[in-house]
Amino acid sequence: xxxxxxxxxxxxxxxAVTRTREALASxxxxxxxxxxxxxxxxxxxxxxIGPYVILGACNPALAEGAVTADPRIGVLxxxxxxxRATGPDSCQVHVFDPALISTVTDVDGLTDYADEAGARIxxxxxxxxxx
Numbered sequence: 150x151x152x153x154x155x156x157x158x159x160x161x162x163x164x165a166v167t168r169t170r171e172a173l174a175s176x177x178x179x180x181x182x183x184x185x186x187x188x189x190x191x192x193x194x195x196x197x198i199g200p201y202v203i204l205g206a207c208n209p210a211l212a213e214g215a216v217t218a219d220p221r222i223g224v225l226x227x228x229x230x231x232x233r234a235t236g237p238d239s240c241q242v243h244v245f246d247p248a249l250i251s252t253v254t255d256v257d258g259l260t261d262y263a264d265e266a267g268a269r270i271x272x273x274x275x276x277x278x279x280x
Contacts, residue, residue: 154242156274157235162200165240166232168270169204172267173230176269178206181227200234206244208269211219211262215250220257226248229265244270 158165170180182205191194205227215222231243247266250259 152246152249154246154270154274155241155243156278158240158242158277158280159238160240160280161238162232162234162240164204165234165242165277166204168277168280169230169232169273172273173204173206175276176273177208177210178228178269178273179209181205181207193237200232200240200241202232204230206230208266211266211269215262217261218262219254219256222250222254222256222259225253228270242274244274246270 158168160168174179181201183216184203184205186201187198190198206229207227212226215226225245228247229245232240233243234240247263247270248262250266
């Protein structure tokens with residue numbers, strides 16, 4: 150099962166993270182959390198995985214509607230966005246596919262919010278693909 154959407158970005162890691170933040174912001178998403186997986190795994194497991202960050206993205210209006218439709222939806226929020234280096238000047242950006250919300254929850258009231266989030270994520274990824 151495909152659970153994410155991916156785009157290749159021809160930028161160094163730090164630039165890719167910045168552009169990802171900008172592309173998400175252009176679609177109304179803010180970043181609530183940031184997890185530096187590279188630093189975390191180095192500190193906790195003494196392993197090197199290379200540059201890898203997880204951004205917790207949230208569109209407040211969509212989140213409000215989804216939580217109103219079903220308060221349990223918070224377990225799937227915020228939307229996880231991964232930026233990971235695949236080379237010195239290349240990265241991949243992976244985003245949780247909001248379409249799965251309707252499939253996983255089977256709550257009709259969430260479909261419109263998932264569809265709108267998916268459309269906005271798609272536009273953000275298209276913007277990143279042009280970077």
